[in-house]
Amino acid sequence: MASILVLNGPNLNLLGSREPDHYGHRSLQEIMEDLERFAGACGHELLHEQENSEGALIEAVQKAAHDGIDYIIFNPAGYTHTSVALRDALLAVTIPFIEVHLSGVVSREPFRRLSYFSDIAMGVISGFHGESYMLALQAIINQIEP
Numbered sequence: 422m423a424s425i426l427v428l429n430g431p432n433l434n435l436l437g438s439r440e441p442d443h444y445g446h447r448s449l450q451e452i453m454e455d456l457e458r459f460a461g462a463c464g465h466e467l468l469h470e471q472e473n474s475e476g477a478l479i480e481a482v483q484k485a486a487h488d489g490i491d492y493i494i495f496n497p498a499g500y501t502h503t504s505v506a507l508r509d510a511l512l513a514v515t516i517p518f519i520e521v522h523l524s525g526v527v528s529r530e531p532f533r534r535l536s537y538f539s540d541i542a543m544g545v546i547s548g549f550h551g552e553s554y555m556l557a558l559q560a561i562i563n564q565i566e567p
């Protein structure tokens with residue numbers, strides 16, 4: 422059994438009402454419930470946390486290492502394009518992670534093409550609204566049970 426943490430950054434608590442053309446109509450809670458159900462059916466533990474501040478996200482990454490989390494599904498949201506400190510946290514803990522975005526970040530404003538995480542992630546999934554998280558979870562489970 423693997424322990425998988427889904428970690429979400431700022432403003433993702435507003436999913437459902439926030440810019441639905443980019444982020445879809447489903448709430449974070451609905452998306453996470455589906456993931457929990459799927460992970461549980463496959464015999465894995467799924468935890469999730471959403472934080473609006475950079476410091477709290479760094480603390481969540483450090484705690485994940487302390488708690489023995491095996492994989493992280495990470496949507497750094499706006500910090501994707503700015504946060505050296507969060508990148509350093511992930512490098513420090515060496516927990517494999519998938520970078521996830523609901524929107525198609527490369528086809529939006531040019532500043533969203535820069536990610537501080539893509540080159541150190543297992544992979545990047547972007548543009549499938551809430552389904553991006555499920556695709557990331559399936560990729561992790563396929564790695565555990567090829």
Ligand code: DQA
Pocket residue numbers: 431432496497498499500501521522523524525526533
């Ligand atoms: C996002 C894309 C980011 O550019 C943006 O700042 C977000 C959400 C996404 O999931 O599409 O807050 O990470």
